[in-house]
Amino acid sequence: MAVTRTLEADVLRRQDPELADILLGELDRQSTTLQLNAAENFTSPAVLAALGSALANKYAEGYPGARYHGGCEIVDVAERLAVERAKALFGAEHANVQAHSGSSAVLAAYAALLRPGDTVLALGLPYGGHLTHGSPANFSGRWFDFVPYGVDAETGLIDYEQMRLLARTHRPKAIVCGSIAYPRHIDYAAFREAADEVGAYLIADAAHPIGLVAGKAAPNPVPYADVVCATTHKVLRGPRGGMVLCGAELAGQVDRAVFPFTQGGAQMHTIAAKAVAFGEAAAPEFGGYVRQVVANARVLAAALAAEGLAVTTGGTDTHLLTADPAPLGVDGRTARARLAAAGMVLDCCALPHADARGLRLGTAAVTTQGMGEEEMPRIASLMAGVLRDQVEGKQVREKVRELVTAFPPYPG
Known part of the structure; x- marks a missing residue:
C-alpha cells in the first residue's frame, strides 16, 4: 500500500517506532476487516495530506480577517475556501466550518437559538435520536426540556402526526429533526410546517445524510431548516469534524455560538481537509x-x-x-x-x-x-x-x- 510505504519511510518510524507500529496496525485492521460502521468512511489521500500539513501548527482563534493571533493570512484563505465550497455545495447562505464535531455543531445551534430551560422537540433516543437530542447524560438533557416524538410501532417510520400534536401541546422553542439510526428520508417540509405553526425554530441534525445531500441522493434540509448541523466525515468522506449551515440572518448568532461561546481556536489543518472534501464532493x-x-x-x-x-x-x-x-x-x-x-x-x-x-x-x-x-x-x-x-x-x-x-x- 502506498500509504503504508509512506508511513514506514516517514520520520515517525525513526522518531517513535512504537507509535508507528500502532498506526500501521490500525491501517492493517482497516485494510483486512469489513468496515460496516454507518458513521465511518475512508478519506482520500488528499484529505489525509491536509490533515498532516503544516497548518496543524497555526493557532487561529476568531474568523478570517478578525483573528486573535498574528500570521493568519494564509489560513484565512483556507477557511474562506472551505466556507465558499460548503455554501455552494449545499446552497446555504452561510457556513461555519470550525465545529470540531457533529456534537459541537449541535451545541452551537442550541447556543445560537436557545436558552437553558427552553423546551425542545426531538426524536426520542429509543427511536434513533442522538445523545445531543436530550440524553440526560449529555448537556442537551441537562440544559433543556426535551419532549420526544417517536416512530410508528408497525412501520418504524417517523410519526409525523404525533410530532405535530406534541408541538401544538408543548409549544417548543425549537424542533429537531434528524437521527443516527433512521434509514429513511426525512420529510423536512412537514417539520417546517409544524415549526411555523407553533413559532419554533427548526434545527436539522443532518450528520448522517449530509453526504447523500451533497451527491443529490437525499433531500436537502437547507431550504427548510433555520440551522443545519452536520459532520464532515461519514458519507461526505472528509475529516472527522462538524459544520453549521444557516441563513444570513442567523450567521452572526451561529458564529458567536461556535466562537467564542463553545470553542476556542480553530483546527486549521482540519478546516483545510474539509475544503478538500467539499471540493471532492462537488465533482x-x-x-x-x-x-x-x-x-x-x-x-x-x-x-x-x-x-x-x-x-x-x-x-x-x-x-x-x-x-x-x-x-x-x-x-x-x-x-x-x-x-x-x-x-x-x-x-x-x-x-x-x-x-x-x-x-x-x-x-x-x-x-x-x-x-x-x-x-x-x-x-x-x-x-x-x-x-x-x-x-x-x-x-x-x-x-x-x-x-x-x-x-x-x-x-x-
Whole structure:
C-alpha cells in the first residue's frame, strides 16, 4: 500500500517506532476487516495530506480577517475556501466550518437559538435520536426540556402526526429533526410546517445524510431548516469534524455560538481537509459514488432480510440500515461481538418499541473501496453464518480478509 510505504519511510518510524507500529496496525485492521460502521468512511489521500500539513501548527482563534493571533493570512484563505465550497455545495447562505464535531455543531445551534430551560422537540433516543437530542447524560438533557416524538410501532417510520400534536401541546422553542439510526428520508417540509405553526425554530441534525445531500441522493434540509448541523466525515468522506449551515440572518448568532461561546481556536489543518472534501464532493463522480452507496445499502438490507434478520422499516433509502438479529437466536450486543471477532465491524443501536438492541450498519466505506451490489449478498451470507453459529469465526474471518483485500481502501 502506498500509504503504508509512506508511513514506514516517514520520520515517525525513526522518531517513535512504537507509535508507528500502532498506526500501521490500525491501517492493517482497516485494510483486512469489513468496515460496516454507518458513521465511518475512508478519506482520500488528499484529505489525509491536509490533515498532516503544516497548518496543524497555526493557532487561529476568531474568523478570517478578525483573528486573535498574528500570521493568519494564509489560513484565512483556507477557511474562506472551505466556507465558499460548503455554501455552494449545499446552497446555504452561510457556513461555519470550525465545529470540531457533529456534537459541537449541535451545541452551537442550541447556543445560537436557545436558552437553558427552553423546551425542545426531538426524536426520542429509543427511536434513533442522538445523545445531543436530550440524553440526560449529555448537556442537551441537562440544559433543556426535551419532549420526544417517536416512530410508528408497525412501520418504524417517523410519526409525523404525533410530532405535530406534541408541538401544538408543548409549544417548543425549537424542533429537531434528524437521527443516527433512521434509514429513511426525512420529510423536512412537514417539520417546517409544524415549526411555523407553533413559532419554533427548526434545527436539522443532518450528520448522517449530509453526504447523500451533497451527491443529490437525499433531500436537502437547507431550504427548510433555520440551522443545519452536520459532520464532515461519514458519507461526505472528509475529516472527522462538524459544520453549521444557516441563513444570513442567523450567521452572526451561529458564529458567536461556535466562537467564542463553545470553542476556542480553530483546527486549521482540519478546516483545510474539509475544503478538500467539499471540493471532492462537488465533482460529478461523487454523485455516482453516493448513488452506489444507496444501491448497496438497499441490496444489503434485502439480503439480510432474506437471511432471516428483521430489517426495520423494511429497508432503507440511505447509506444505513438497522436490523434485529433475534430471529437468528442472538441479541444485538452478542451479535456485534461475534461479527467483530469474524472481522466485520459494525454498531449496536436501540430498536424502536422493543426492549432490545439491534444492529446498525452502513455501506459508505465498502463502497469507497469499490464494492458493488454483487458483494452485498456475500456480506449478508457471511454475517448470517456467524450469527447462526453455523460457521467458525476464524473461517469467516479468512473469507472476510479475502474479500477486503480484493478491494483495498488505499490501492498502491
